[in-house]
Amino acid sequence: MLKTQELTLNMGPQHPSTHGVFRCVLNLDGEYITKVVNHTGYLHRGLEKLAEARTYTQFIPYNGRLDYCSGMMNELAYVMTVEKLMGITEEIPERAQYLRVIMAELQRIASHTIYVASFSLDIAGFTGFMYAFRDRDRALDLIEAASGQRMMPNYMRIGGVAADVDENWFSQLQKLLDDMPASLDEYDGLITGNEIFQARVKNVGIVTREMALDFGFSGPNLRASGVDHDLRRDEPYGIYDRFKFDVPLGEQGDTFDRFVVRIKEMRQSVNIIKQAIKDIPEGPIMAKVPKVIKPPVGEAFHCIENSKGHLGFYIISDGSTKPYRTRIYSPCFVSLGFFPIVAKGQHLMDAVVTLASIDIVLGEVDR
Amino acid sequence: MDKIVDREALVGELNQKLGNCAEIFEDNTNQSIKVKPEKIVEVMKELRDNHKYDFKALMNLSSVDYPDNFTVVYHLNSISYYHKLTVKVELDKAKPEVQSITSVWTAADVQEREAYDLMGIIFTGHPNLKRILLADDWVGHPLRKDFKLQA
Numbered sequence: 437m438l439k440t441q442e443l444t445l446n447m448g449p450q451h452p453s454t455h456g457v458f459r460c461v462l463n464l465d466g467e468y469i470t471k472v473v474n475h476t477g478y479l480h481r482g483l484e485k486l487a488e489a490r491t492y493t494q495f496i497p498y499n500g501r502l503d504y505c506s507g508m509m510n511e512l513a514y515v516m517t518v519e520k521l522m523g524i525t526e527e528i529p530e531r532a533q534y535l536r537v538i539m540a541e542l543q544r545i546a547s548h549t550i551y552v553a554s555f556s557l558d559i560a561g562f563t564g565f566m567y568a569f570r571d572r573d574r575a576l577d578l579i580e581a582a583s584g585q586r587m588m589p590n591y592m593r594i595g596g597v598a599a600d601v602d603e604n605w606f607s608q609l610q611k612l613l614d615d616m617p618a619s620l621d622e623y624d625g626l627i628t629g630n631e632i633f634q635a636r637v638k639n640v641g642i643v644t645r646e647m648a649l650d651f652g653f654s655g656p657n658l659r660a661s662g663v664d665h666d667l668r669r670d671e672p673y674g675i676y677d678r679f680k681f682d683v684p685l686g687e688q689g690d691t692f693d694r695f696v697v698r699i700k701e702m703r704q705s706v707n708i709i710k711q712a713i714k715d716i717p718e719g720p721i722m723a724k725v726p727k728v729i730k731p732p733v734g735e736a737f738h739c740i741e742n743s744k745g746h747l748g749f750y751i752i753s754d755g756s757t758k759p760y761r762t763r764i765y766s767p768c769f770v771s772l773g774f775f776p777i778v779a780k781g782q783h784l785m786d787a788v789v790t791l792a793s794i795d796i797v798l799g800e801v802d803r
Numbered sequence: 804m805d806k807i808v809d810r811e812a813l814v815g816e817l818n819q820k821l822g823n824c825a826e827i828f829e830d831n832t833n834q835s836i837k838v839k840p841e842k843i844v845e846v847m848k849e850l851r852d853n854h855k856y857d858f859k860a861l862m863n864l865s866s867v868d869y870p871d872n873f874t875v876v877y878h879l880n881s882i883s884y885y886h887k888l889t890v891k892v893e894l895d896k897a898k899p900e901v902q903s904i905t906s907v908w909t910a911a912d913v914q915e916r917e918a919y920d921l922m923g924i925i926f927t928g929h930p931n932l933k934r935i936l937l938a939d940d941w942v943g944h945p946l947r948k949d950f951k952l953q954a
Contacts, residue, residue, distance in 0.1 A: 477936035484921070485945050489952055649859050649882075652910025665882045671806070734831030737878050737889070739862060748863050750876065761946075763865035765878075773913045802936060 440466060445784075449478045453558050453788045456798030460775065460791075467784050472776040476769070479802035487762035492518050492594060492729045495762070500588030502764065503800035505550050506743045508543035508579065510800075511592035512536055513740045516673060517749035518594050518729070521736040527723040532596035533675045534716040538609070539582065539591060541705040541712075545616070546575040547743035548698045548705075551795045555695060556627055558792040559636050564627045571619045574612050581605055594729055596722035606713060616706045623699055634692065641778050641790030643689040651777075652770040655745030657794050660697045661689030667741040678715070679708050691793035698795075730757055744768050744795055764803055768796040806886040807834045808856060813888070816853075821845050828891050835889040840901045843892055847907045850879060850888070857881045858888060861904075864914035866922040868948045873899040873924060894924065903929035921946040 448459035457478035463471040483502070487495050499514045500507035519525050549572035556564030576586045582601050583589035591598050627633055643651065648661035658665060666683040668676040684700035686693025731753040739748040745767025754760040771794045779787045810827050814836055817825040824842035828835040838846050850858045863878040877890040892901055903926035904911045915926040916935040923944035926932055934941065943950050 477934075477938075480936040482945060485950075485952065650909045652861055652908065654860075663882065670882075671885050732831070736832070737863065739880075746862065748878070750863060750865055750878070752867060761865075761867050763863065763876075765863040765865075769917075770910050770913060773909060777909070 442470065449475075453792065454798075455554060455792070455796055456801075458772075458796065458798050458801065462779075462784070462787070464784065469779050469782050469784060469787055472779045472787075474772060474776055476772070476798075476801055479798050481803065483803045484762055484764060487759055489758065491757045492731070492759065495759075496592065496594075497588065497590040500585075500590060501799055502766070502803060503547075503742070503744060503747070503768065503797045504587050505797050506543045506547040507587055507589050508539045508591060509547075509740065509742045510747060511589070512540055512674075513738065513742065513747045514749050515592045515594050516740065517736050517738040517751050518731065520738050521731040521734060521751055521753055522594075522725075522729070523732075524595065524723060524725065527595070528674075529596060529720045529723055530675075530717050531600070531719045532721045532723075534712050535597050535601070535721065536592065536674060537676065537679070537712050538709050538716075539579065539589075539597075541709045542575050542578060542609075544705045544743045545702050546572050546579070548702050549575070551698055551743075552623055552627065552695075555792050558788055559633065561627065561630075561633065564623065567619070567622060567626060571612075571616065574615075578605065578609055578612065581608070593722060595725035596720075600721050609709070609713065613706050613710055617703065620699060620702055628696060628699060636785075637691040637695065637789055637793070639688075639690050639692075640786045641691045641782070641793060643774065643778060645689070647774075648689060651774040653745065653774070653794075654767050654771075655741060655743070656697045656701060657694060657745060657771055659683065660686035660694040662686055667739060667746060673738070673740055679711050681708050691789050694793040694795075728757060730755060739765070742767060744797065744800070745771065747800075766800045766803060768794075768798075769801045769803075772796055772801060806884070808881075808884075808886045808888050810834070810836055810888075813856065816855075817846060817849060820849065828889075832889060834887055835891055837891050837893065840892050840894060843890075844902050844904055844907060846890070847877070847904050850890075851907060856886075856888075857883050859883070861908045861910050861914075862887075864911055864918065866918040866924050866946070868922065868946065870948075872896060873922065875901055875918065875924060877904075898925075899923065900925045900927055902927055903932075905929055920944070923947060 443464040445462045448454040449457040459475040461473045499510035502510045549568040553565045553568035580586045583591035681704045733755045735752040737750045739746045748765035750763035752761040814825045828837040858879040862880045867874045873894040875892045879888045918924045920934040
């Protein structure tokens with residue numbers, strides 16, 4: 437007599453579709469998933485503990501190693517928290533504020549293009565991967581020209597930014613901004629509008645509004661489920677209240693919506709950078725901060741709209757040169773908790789798409 | 804700056820509805836309240852479902868090793884009023900136990916496991932309280948102050 441046997445499949449830690457060293461154990465009934473167990477921690481470096489043994493300034497470069505696709509924004513979140521703790525948020529020079537916005541949005545484009553690239557690759561579309569990487573590298577070249585490093589920039593400083601950029605840099609940036617809308621149309625034509633792509637991703641991995649809030653989704657994942665919340669607009673940090681931009685929303689929260697929201701967000705990022713280069717003033721790029729940073733006793737929690745969601749730092753100071761406790765709230769780590777619940781009952785090939793759609797980076801999951 | 808909720812009214816309402824369970828916690832942020840560990844689930848449910856406060860999102864769950872207690876810190880955020888609240892629970896050094904709030908937010912699941920793994924806080928009622936970042940046979944909890952860094 438014919439009978440089926442349940443199969444246990446180890447996906448990862450060395451698997452291209454897990455986007456790093458993430459492992460999940462899938463129980464399969466035929467090709468359908470009956471149970472998923474997440475295993476994380478392969479890339480755990482103990483950054484929260486390390487932070488306690490470093491001074492505030494020394495910890496800045498470690499932030500690039502969190503989510504290595506959006507180094508600028510991680511550093512921004514960290515330095516803004518320390519500034520909040522020191523009470524010098526208002527003293528950051530104008531030019532530094534604009535440079536921070538430009539770099540953060542540039543990094544968002546770089547991060548979302550890698551999302552488009554890897555998503556496309558996960559459903560076996562290699563051309564989409566190459567197209568997106570072409571544009572990503574141009575953004576990274578600009579980040580490298582400003583900071584000296586492509587992925588771990590170490591550019592933000594407590595009180596400002598590390599280096600100024602010149603006219604030539606702005607003209608390169610302008611070229612990228614001019615080309616970007618056409619590139620995004622190209623992604624839309626090649627990937628978003630593709631019939632095979634839509635057949636693979638529509639109505640897969642649906643996360644409703646209530647589920648998204650319950651899972652602790654934030655950023656583009658939350659907006660794909662139709663929750664209209666963007667920290668840049670609703671609780672503006674830095675100088676984001678000066679820019680006009682739309683917050684794209686998804687309709688039903690499936691993987692297709694999560695993909696489309698990110699492409700639309702890149703258009704808005706281009707829009708924000710354009711406004712920023714128009715208004716950027718000349719002037720200093722560093723506030724007058726003490727050489728030795730000793731925030732007063734107290735604590736601060738600050739969240740920014742990272743490319744993956746709300747990246748938050750919770751820093752407690754005991755008045756010395758080193759933090760008493762640094763907590764890194766990682767959006768990827770928390771969103772990943774949705775996978776065992778949503779993937780249950782899915783087809784194996786849909787699970788890969790579902791996992792790819794929330795854009796995890798293991799450097800940040802494991803810290 | 805962060806929009807801060809009226810703590811006195813909030814604490815008053817919590818105490819009235821759920822018995823004596825919360826008080827204002829003074830720190831530099833002016834947005835913290837302290838809650839008794841045995842009441843944390845009820846308080847969180849109330850904060851989430853009460854339309855006056857509408858804290859739909861758990862922003863952050865962390866734990867701190869202070870010299871005389873362990874503190875579990877919950878940062879809440881409202882996505883309709885955009886105000887913030889920090890809920891703190893102080894736990895005994897010898898027996899750091901608090902009720903799990905996974906029944907209120909699924910998002911707390913992995914974060915509580917992390918706090919257990921790295922700080923050694925026991926979350927009673929958690930469905931799967933196992934190490935999440937470190938190896939299963941790891942000894943100790945690295946984020947405690949008595950755990951020494953070594954290369």
